[in-house]
Amino acid sequence: MMSICFCSLISPSPLIYDSNFPWNLNLNRPGDPLSFSTHSNNRSIVARVAQRGYEYEVDSVSLQSSTIEAEEEEEVVDKHVNGVVVTEPVEDTPEPERFRKKRDDDDDSDDESFEDRFKLRNGKEVKHLDFTGVRQLRNLEKAFGGDVRVCDRTALILDIFNQRAATHEAALFMSSWREGEGYGRMGEEQIEVDKRILRTQIGVLKKELESFRKHRKQYRNHRFSVPVPVVSLVGYTNAGKSTLLNHLTGANVLSEDRLFATLDPTTRRVQMKNGSEILLTDTVGFIQKLPTTLVAAFRATLEEISESSLLVHVADISHPLAEQQIDAVEKVLAELDVSKIPKLMVWNKVDRVSDPQKIKLEAERREDVCISALTGEGLQEFCNAVQEKLKDSMVPVEALLPFDKGKLLSTIHQVGMVEKTEYTENGTFVKAFVPLRFARLLTPMRQLCKS
Ligand SMILES: Nc1nc2c(ncn2[C@@H]2O[C@H](COP(=O)(O)OP(=O)(O)OP(=O)(O)O)[C@@H](O)[C@H]2O)c(=O)[nH]1
Numbered sequence: 001m002m003s004i005c006f007c008s009l010i011s012p013s014p015l016i017y018d019s020n021f022p023w024n025l026n027l028n029r030p031g032d033p034l035s036f037s038t039h040s041n042n043r044s045i046v047a048r049v050a051q052r053g054y055e056y057e058v059d060s061v062s063l064q065s066s067t068i069e070a071e072e073e074e075e076v077v078d079k080h081v082n083g084v085v086v087t088e089p090v091e092d093t094p095e096p097e098r099f100r101k102k103r104d105d106d107d108d109s110d111d112e113s114f115e116d117r118f119k120l121r122n123g124k125e126v127k128h129l130d131f132t133g134v135r136q137l138r139n140l141e142k143a144f145g146g147d148v149r150v151c152d153r154t155a156l157i158l159d160i161f162n163q164r165a166a167t168h169e170a171a172l173f174m175s176s177w178r179e180g181e182g183y184g185r186m187g188e189e190q191i192e193v194d195k196r197i198l199r200t201q202i203g204v205l206k207k208e209l210e211s212f213r214k215h216r217k218q219y220r221n222h223r224f225s226v227p228v229p230v231v232s233l234v235g236y237t238n239a240g241k242s243t244l245l246n247h248l249t250g251a252n253v254l255s256e257d258r259l260f261a262t263l264d265p266t267t268r269r270v271q272m273k274n275g276s277e278i279l280l281t282d283t284v285g286f287i288q289k290l291p292t293t294l295v296a297a298f299r300a301t302l303e304e305i306s307e308s309s310l311l312v313h314v315a316d317i318s319h320p321l322a323e324q325q326i327d328a329v330e331k332v333l334a335e336l337d338v339s340k341i342p343k344l345m346v347w348n349k350v351d352r353v354s355d356p357q358k359i360k361l362e363a364e365r366r367e368d369v370c371i372s373a374l375t376g377e378g379l380q381e382f383c384n385a386v387q388e389k390l391k392d393s394m395v396p397v398e399a400l401l402p403f404d405k406g407k408l409l410s411t412i413h414q415v416g417m418v419e420k421t422e423y424t425e426n427g428t429f430v431k432a433f434v435p436l437r438f439a440r441l442l443t444p445m446r447q448l449c450k451s
């Protein structure tokens with residue numbers, strides 16, 4: 001199995017020494033200086049964290065090989081870049097027990113195996129390092145002469161979350177890291193101490209998040225009383241979900257070329273051309289190997305997804321690793337057990353591909369939809385496809401509504417897809433597709449159905 005390591009190299013900056021807390025990059029600072037972007041070839045991804053005019057190269061995911069293409073190496077030696085860590089595929093991912101054993105052993109064997117597996121490029125300097133365990137992270141920091149912060153994937157993602165936490169709930173999740181500020185970095189055990197702090201704080205926060213969850217559930221139940229279909233946008237981070245929501249609704253949802261721009265589910269009403277409505281929910285982007293400690297933060301999103309009428313999987317088809325990203329998302333969806341919910345696959349950013357015609361033909365062949373959420377291309381087809389898919393999840397009804405049930409008729413228009421209405425002596429005859437929940441409400445009137 002391929003190992004996926006994540007390591008951030010943060011060079012000394014007043015910011016870090018100010019806070020004196022390794023998990024806290026930029027709290028209480030104006031603006032949003034931490035940006036995160038990735039570039040990649042088909043063999044490896046290099047992620048860059050840029051902060052306040054500095055740039056940090058961060059290895060994120062090793063796929064087929066650790067090699068970086070020539071042009072990327074040029075970027076690596078760019079004067080702003082502090083270094084890049086490239087993971088070599090590790091054949092046997094060490095078991096947690098092995099970590100434990102190694103840490104308990106007080107010999108230096110870690111440092112040797114360390115040398116063999118990983119390469120660090122720091123400008124022209126190449127060092128060989130390993131960072132598969134807590135001690136190794138510390139070793140890596142030492143190898144940098146103690147002036148570079150090294151954290152693992154979880155911590156780096158938390159840093160990014162920290163910058164994005166816009167709502168109270170997301171901020172609440174992140175606030176625990178701030179509380180550790182008094183602890184400083186006092187030595188070898190500090191990372192362990194930090195991890196313990198995180199674990200304790202996660203426990204407290206889980207309780208608070210639980211109360212948010214209950215509140216949201218009540219809100220959803222209320223929403224269900226008018227059964228407008230809920231369509232959830234899911235997909236890899238940076239695929240263009242928020243851009244799509246914004247384009248369709250004019251909502252001002254943060255959309256940026258960075259990972260985890262969206263942390264909270266955002267729902268907006270979308271009026272379709274035929275007068276029906278859907279609730280479109282933007283969700284947090286998926287990534288490969290989401291650290292388990294972060295699952296709580298994603299819970300809101302996961303719940304929204306599981307209660308949707310339709311999932312729209314948005315993929316960045318212009319991304320060189322589009323296929324892997326799609327697979328990663330499908331894997332998360334499979335784990336969420338939402339296979340019963342109908343799904344529509346959308347290939348976004350078609351304006352960025354070199355041969356749009358070829359892509360469109362391929363999408364057509366697979367019955368996927370090609371769009372550009374940025375330019376608006378293909379959005380009408382997208383809406384039609386959404387309606388078609390929703391129709392699949394609805395039931396056909398024919399009912400005769402007495403004239404005093406005018407409100408019910410307008411609700412049918414709102415939540416379903418009306419195919420025919422006809423005014424008769426006894427009321428309004430309506431033929432439509434409606435959500436199952438709603439069809440039950442119509443049962444008394446369906447008894448009066450025309451055959
Ligand atoms: N060229 C092009 N860029 C797009 C398109 N759609 C989105 N983008 C850009 O892609 C970047 C990411 O878009 P977002 O909408 O924030 O992506 P997201 O899926 O919501 O990302 P997360 O919130 O991190 O999950 C932004 O810079 C968008 O402007 C598109 O169709 N074409």
Ligand SMILES: [Mg+2]
Pocket residue numbers: 241242243254255260261262282283285
């Ligand atoms: Mg988003």
